Amino acid sequence: MKKIFLTRTLDDLTLKKLKKRYQVEVHSGKIPISQTKLRSKIRGIEGLICFPYDKIDKKTIDLAENLKVISTYSVGFDHIDTEYAKKKGIKIGYTPEVLTDATADLTFALLLDLMRRVSEGDRTIRKKKWNEVYGAFDYVGFDLQGKTLGIIGLGRIGRALAKRASAFDMKINYHNRKRVSKTLEKTLGVKFASFEKIITESDIISIHVPHTKETEHMFNSNVFRKMKKTAFLINTSRGKVVNEKDLITALKKKTIAGAGLDVFEIEPIEKDSQLLRLENCLITPHIGSSTIETRKKMAEITMKNLDYGIRGEKPIYTL
Template sequence: MKKHFNVLVTRRLHRSALEELSKKCNVMLHSGKIPIPKKILINKIKNSEGLICHPYDIIDKEVIQAAKNLRIISTFSVGFDHIDIDFARSQGIKIGYTPEVLTNATAELTIALILDVMRRVTEGDRLIREKRWKQVFGANDYTGVEVSGKTIGILGIGRIGKEVAKKANGLGMKVVYHSRRPISKNLEKRLNVKYLSENKLFENSDVVSLHIPYSKDTHHKIDSKIFKKMKDTSFLINTARGKIVNEKHMIAALKKKQIQGAGIDVYELEPIETKSQLLKLENVVLSPHIGSSTEETRSKMSDITVKNLISGLEGKKLLYSV
């Protein structure tokens, strides 16, 4: 079978998806440094009609201009702020992404971080490994906070926000939310959620969970002004985008006990800097951007990424297009 398309893939996908891609395309798979250095990316993409990229690959104007034959960019992610969308569109390039499929996995991790930081699970694990566990079952030893009965404020009630609301209800939490576009009263009733103004959400929530997209408007949205509004017994959870939070302000708030703790999966700079003060704080649980990192989800993401790419190359409608 003649392979009609040249495709660059910046990092290995699940085997079945790569095999499917290889049936129709000449695949150039980058296997070196991750993320792919810009000079190498520009050199490899020159003759490519399709590109499969990842959220840490910066697909800017310079990269797109180097790819004279590029017809489709398919990103292995739900976010697409790493791609110059406007310029790509101006060049007639389609953009595919992978929403919906990672909704449950990301919501699960959100709940895991909430339980972990509030019940001090990771903190306790460190205590045992460092041989600092000295007493057993005292009235005030290693006490955490129960999740049931607490109020979770969900900022952004999209697919993931809704799924977090469902799971939080299952834990006996009271769920409030804020969104630029409030959902219908019927849906509020079905999800058992209550709309609050943004200020009220920060002021009244025991847990604030972020589920908004990153943009110029949301850059450093969570800053010192927001932390001052939050309860000193509250927790911040971020499984959305790192740059939504001003990390320096968050670290200061955690040190000054303006908030009680945080569960963080995404960072301003990834991988996180080895000198980051976050690494020294006991009241923070950190995970390495694993919101969608389950076998089931990553396999589905690989399949969708490839299907989007092939559809774009063949002039068909993408499963999910930006």
């Protein structure tokens, strides 16, 4: 039987199916797997199932003597040196589309939480400080109705977010590499705007772009200075799109009102990160796709991508 390696376990049903087809080994130690262990395991396998926390770089790929496919359990693939892998004849599979609604739901949850200070209120009660916010204006948030949402990247998730925001009577502008059709704009109730207009006029900015050389640190101190002091930033795309050091400074100085983050430059987030101590920063542990329904669909696609790749065929979703 062909050997495959998983850098982390999947659900029982998927594992059972995989074990019927392959000789399966699953990493059971500390997550993410160390580069040393990953490199030792990759030598003799034909299929690899990995996760966003795993770094599949050139050195690791060079050690893969028999590897036919890398199937990542994620919509993103910036943790893999995809160009080098393809040069080596290794197929790449990933899992777009199925996590669109789950990620859009989380994005809107962060938006609503920030605007109405839900998590902050929870902490206030738990700290037994309820009596400190009795005044009429001691603890207030913002209405969503009439606020301007700026969406950076109107792909699948950006479009799903627009649908949710329109139900709350928000004004929606978007910026994209290419403007979408006027028909789609009308359907979604969105208007195309320049990046400059998005960052200067939005009450909430939500990022939905991949991490590339062009998008790395596209949100930095220069951008934060141009945003409204009452504006919020939400990022459920990739951590490196935002310069975290600059964001921390902007949050501390109240250059912007707050941020909601599901992704970070270093994951898991560092234990001494200043983000952990900022009341105006809402953070979640990269759970955009974390629903039972979505994770099962992702597992199924990950397995199918692996199957196709090992057979030398094109994965369902590939590059």
